Amino acid sequence: xxxxxxxxxxxxxxxxxxxxxVQTHLELNHQGKPVSLFGVLNDVTEQKxxxxxxxxxxxxxxxxxxxxGDGFYALDRNWVVTYWNKKAALLLNRPKEALLGxxxxxxxxxxxxxxxYHSYHKAVENNAIQHFxxxxxxxxxxxxxxxxxxxxxxxxxxxxxxxxxxxxxxLRELNESLRNYANELTESNKxxxxxxxxxxxxxxxxxxxxxxxxELITQTDYPPEVKEQFLEGIVVNVKRLDNVISDLNTILQVxxxxxxxxxxxxxxxxxxxxxxxxLNMMEKEQVSIITDFxxxxxxxxxxxxxxxxxxxxxxxxxxxxSSHRPPVIHITSSxxxxxxxxxxRDNGMGIDMDRKGAQIFGLYKRFHNHxxxxxxxxxxxxxxxxxxxxxxxxxSRVNEGTEFNIEFGSDLLHNPVL
Numbered sequence: 001x002x003x004x005x006x007x008x009x010x011x012x013x014x015x016x017x018x019x020x021x022v023q024t025h026l027e028l029n030h031q032g033k034p035v036s037l038f039g040v041l042n043d044v045t046e047q048k049x050x051x052x053x054x055x056x057x058x059x060x061x062x063x064x065x066x067x068x069g070d071g072f073y074a075l076d077r078n079w080v081v082t083y084w085n086k087k088a089a090l091l092l093n094r095p096k097e098a099l100l101g102x103x104x105x106x107x108x109x110x111x112x113x114x115x116x117y118h119s120y121h122k123a124v125e126n127n128a129i130q131h132f133x134x135x136x137x138x139x140x141x142x143x144x145x146x147x148x149x150x151x152x153x154x155x156x157x158x159x160x161x162x163x164x165x166x167x168x169x170x171l172r173e174l175n176e177s178l179r180n181y182a183n184e185l186t187e188s189n190k191x192x193x194x195x196x197x198x199x200x201x202x203x204x205x206x207x208x209x210x211x212x213x214x215e216l217i218t219q220t221d222y223p224p225e226v227k228e229q230f231l232e233g234i235v236v237n238v239k240r241l242d243n244v245i246s247d248l249n250t251i252l253q254v255x256x257x258x259x260x261x262x263x264x265x266x267x268x269x270x271x272x273x274x275x276x277x278x279l280n281m282m283e284k285e286q287v288s289i290i291t292d293f294x295x296x297x298x299x300x301x302x303x304x305x306x307x308x309x310x311x312x313x314x315x316x317x318x319x320x321x322s323s324h325r326p327p328v329i330h331i332t333s334s335x336x337x338x339x340x341x342x343x344x345r346d347n348g349m350g351i352d353m354d355r356k357g358a359q360i361f362g363l364y365k366r367f368h369n370h371x372x373x374x375x376x377x378x379x380x381x382x383x384x385x386x387x388x389x390x391x392x393x394x395x396s397r398v399n400e401g402t403e404f405n406i407e408f409g410s411d412l413l414h415n416p417v418l
Contacts, residue, residue, distance in 0.1 A: 024038070072155070081107070144159055210234050262302055299408070329344065346403075
């Protein structure tokens with residue numbers, strides 16, 4: 001007969017339930033026969049009840065931790081995982097069996113020395129709750145994490161906030177688009193201001209002159225030769241009016257885009273074609289055009305717009321050349337941060353940027369009166385650059401030269417169909 005060691009539950013006569021720890025021992029003689037039996041009975045009711053309370057509390061805690069919508073895990077002072085709920089297993093795709101009893105940093109070596117690592121250590125060292133967001137690269141998920149330090153170690157609650165972060169990113173993109181739209185609207189309003197200027201000054205002046213001269217020519221007080229002068233004045237103002245209307249038509253065609261198809265444009269060939277068309281002028285003024293399109297030599301864009309931009313900037317440099325040296329024009333391409341840049345740099349007269357910088361691209365703005373022009377070229381260049389999705393800037397020094405820098409997006413760098 002083997003010694004007995006067991007727990008026994010009894011109900012006393014008064015109805016109380018008691019828990020007994022029973023231990024018995026049987027003593028045998030040399031022949032193996034029992035000679036004595038003794039036993040020990042201990043009332044362990046209080047201990048049993050205390051154990052049941054602990055078990056119940058643990059069960060209730062586990063039920064709560066398993067039912068919450070957040071992932072949860074607990075770590076001891078050595079960063080060993082002591083608890084890992086089902087939500088944590090689901091969010092991180094790591095089952096509880098693979099984590100319990102393991103050091104967190106050994107189980108997840110990819111988060112060592114990351115913000116989550118430093119936040120957990122800060123929580124323990126400062127005994128302060130840490131609340132933060134963390135992008136877990138391994139499963140491309142954003143988590144919102146709260147770490148609670150305790151005497152036993154650290155507990156962490158976390159949840160997936162990727163949808164919220166995506167919504168925030170979309171909202172930022174929308175706000176950026178709205179800002180860009182507002183900027184475009186502002187620029188459009190500036191364009192409308194330019195047209196208002198044309199109407200008020202460049203249209204009204206010849207119209208007023210025509211009306212005034214027309215009234216004078218009908219009067220009988222003037223001799224025929226004077227009326228002939230009035231008639232000549234009317235013709236001159238009609239031509240002025242026709243020129244303004246022609247300029248307006250040109251601008252409107254650019255604004256409307258003329259429906260041209262995009263194509264692959266070779267920058268060197270484009271420049272060579274313009275050089276050929278200006279051959280007489282270039283030979284007369286001893287113009288040199290130096291190009292470097294080694295970074296980018298082909299753009300997928302509207303050829304007529306790009307031709308017009310190059311043509312206007314090249315002829316602008318020739319017109320406003322220095323009288324002290326032959327014109328040299330450098331045209332180069334480069335790519336910076338995925339964006340294309342084209343630079344036009346000359347050694348011409350230059351412009352006083354402090355006085356005239358804000359008016360450079362204005363309609364009918366001219367800064368040197370010794371050459372013919374209407375002040376339409378740079379306005380057209382800026383308009384066409386913007387129609388192609390780019391932007392243009394200028395830097396210049398008087399008597400040293402001028403540089404125009406054009407920047408386009410990466411969509412012009414190649415043919416998206418190829």
